[in-house]
Amino acid sequence: MGALLPLRLGFAQPAPLKAPLTLAEVNRMDEAAFVAAFGDTYELSPWVAKVAFAMRPFSTVTALHQALADAFRAAPREQQLAFFRKLSDIGDRTVKAENVTAASKREQAVSGVDTLSEADHDRLKKLNKAYRDKFDMSFTIANRRNTQDTIFTQFERRLGNDLAAELATAIQEEFFITRLRIAEQVAGEGVPRVYGDLTVHALNSVVGQPANGMAVELLEMSGEKGRKVAQATSNVDGRADVLVGRPLPIGRYELRFAVADYFRKQGTVLGNPPFLDVVPVRLYLDNSEGSYHVPMVCSPWSYAVYR
Known part of the structure; x- marks a missing residue:
C-alpha cells in the first residue's frame, strides 16, 4: 500500500440530517410520497422504492430496508448492472451535481476520498479506469465502513474477481450503504444496528x-x-x-x-x-x-x- 492518505484530525462526521421520519409516517405514505422519500436510497433509482412500496406495511425499520434490498436483488441481472454502470466513480471530482445524491457526497466527504493528495487521487483514477475496463461499472464500497487504506486494499483485491463475484460483492456493499442511510432517515421499532x-x-x-x-x-x-x-x-x-x-x-x-x-x-x-x-x-x-x-x-x- 502507498502512503497514508491525508485527513484532518479525527474521523469526519456527516453533517446533521433533518429530523428522521417515523415508521408510522412511512406506513401512511402513498406511493408518490414513498418514492419521493426513498427514491434515492439506491442512488438515483426510484424504481427500487416503487417495488418496495408494494411490501407495506413495514413492522420494523429493518423490514423497510430489507424490502428495498429485496427489490434490488430481485431485479434482472441487466438492470442491476445498469445501476452500477451509471454510478459515478469513487473520488471523481468532475461528476456533475445532478449525477450524485447528497447522501453520496456526504459519505465520500466522511471517508476523505474527496480530499486525497494528488498522488493518491491519481492512483485512485487509475484503479477506477482499470475497474471500468474490466467490469464496465463503477466500483462500489461502503465508504463509512472502511478506512481509506482498506478502500484501496479492497479495490486492488476485487480487481481479481470475475464479473459474477464482483456483482455479488457490489450488491452486498449497496446493502451496507443503504442500511446506514435508512437507519439514519427513519426512527421506530427495529432500527438496524449500523454503529x-x-x-x-x-x-x-x-x-x-x-x-x-x-x-x-x-x-x-x-x-x-x-x-x-x-x-x-x-x-x-x-x-x-x-x-x-x-x-x-x-x-x-x-x-x-x-x-x-x-x-x-x-x-x-x-x-x-x-x-x-x-x-x-x-x-x-x-x-x-x-x-x-x-x-x-x-x-x-x-x-x-x-x-
Whole structure:
C-alpha cells in the first residue's frame, strides 16, 4: 500500500440530517410520497422504492430496508448492472451535481476520498479506469465502513474477481450503504444496528483502582505510519469512549495509552526517562458495527492488555 492518505484530525462526521421520519409516517405514505422519500436510497433509482412500496406495511425499520434490498436483488441481472454502470466513480471530482445524491457526497466527504493528495487521487483514477475496463461499472464500497487504506486494499483485491463475484460483492456493499442511510432517515421499532463502538478501561494496578485521567489516542495505521483520528481521557471509572455513535471503519489501528504522564500526575516518582512512557497497542477492527472493549492494567513498570 502507498502512503497514508491525508485527513484532518479525527474521523469526519456527516453533517446533521433533518429530523428522521417515523415508521408510522412511512406506513401512511402513498406511493408518490414513498418514492419521493426513498427514491434515492439506491442512488438515483426510484424504481427500487416503487417495488418496495408494494411490501407495506413495514413492522420494523429493518423490514423497510430489507424490502428495498429485496427489490434490488430481485431485479434482472441487466438492470442491476445498469445501476452500477451509471454510478459515478469513487473520488471523481468532475461528476456533475445532478449525477450524485447528497447522501453520496456526504459519505465520500466522511471517508476523505474527496480530499486525497494528488498522488493518491491519481492512483485512485487509475484503479477506477482499470475497474471500468474490466467490469464496465463503477466500483462500489461502503465508504463509512472502511478506512481509506482498506478502500484501496479492497479495490486492488476485487480487481481479481470475475464479473459474477464482483456483482455479488457490489450488491452486498449497496446493502451496507443503504442500511446506514435508512437507519439514519427513519426512527421506530427495529432500527438496524449500523454503529459500532471502541471503548477502553484503564486500571491502576499499584493501588487497585480505576485510572482516572489517563489520556488515550487512536491512530489509523498504514504500514508503520499512523494518523491520529481520535482521542479521549478516562473518567473516574477508568473508562473512555474512543469511537462511538458511528460505524467503525474497518482497518488497522494503534491505541496509545499515556501511562507515564498519568502516573506523573498521580505524584509517582518515575525514572528519567520513565521505564514505560506511552504504551502502544496494535489492533485490527474487522466489524464496523461491533463493540470493542480494551481493558489495560498498568503500573509504571508493567502492563497487560486484553479484550
